[in-house]
Amino acid sequence: MAKAELGAKRRCLTCGAPFYDLNRMPIVCPKCAAAFQVVEIVRSAPKRAPLSRAAYARPTPVAPAIVDADLLKEQAEDDEMEDGEAPAI
Ligand SMILES: [Zn+2]
Structure with a gap:
């Protein structure tokens, strides 16, 4: 129910x-x-979408969003520096 806040x-x-x-x-x-x-x-918009500047902008790290409950449990155990699931590319 509180999803609006999330x-x-x-x-x-x-x-x-x-x-x-x-x-x-x-x-x-x-x-x-x-x-x-x-x-x-x-x-229904066949016209090509121009690339917005936001696509290139480097976002500055802000307060982290809330992770799913499952992930919260994982992160609680191995913090966030573990890169076992890091993508190969
Ligand atoms: Zn990610």
Whole structure:
């Protein structure tokens, strides 16, 4: 019920970790600190979307978003510097 406060549920495009964005901008993955690019799903807009400057902007690390309960348990055990799930690329 309190999901409105948590913002939208996101899934990190880099490490795949699910988290809530807390309605913050920019959205930064709390697990790997990668910037989350919001992909707007526009089906009836054939015109090409210009790349926004935000796509290039380096987001400054802000307060971490809330991670899913499962991840919170994981992180509580091995902090956040463990990179066992780090992507190869
Ligand atoms: Zn991530």
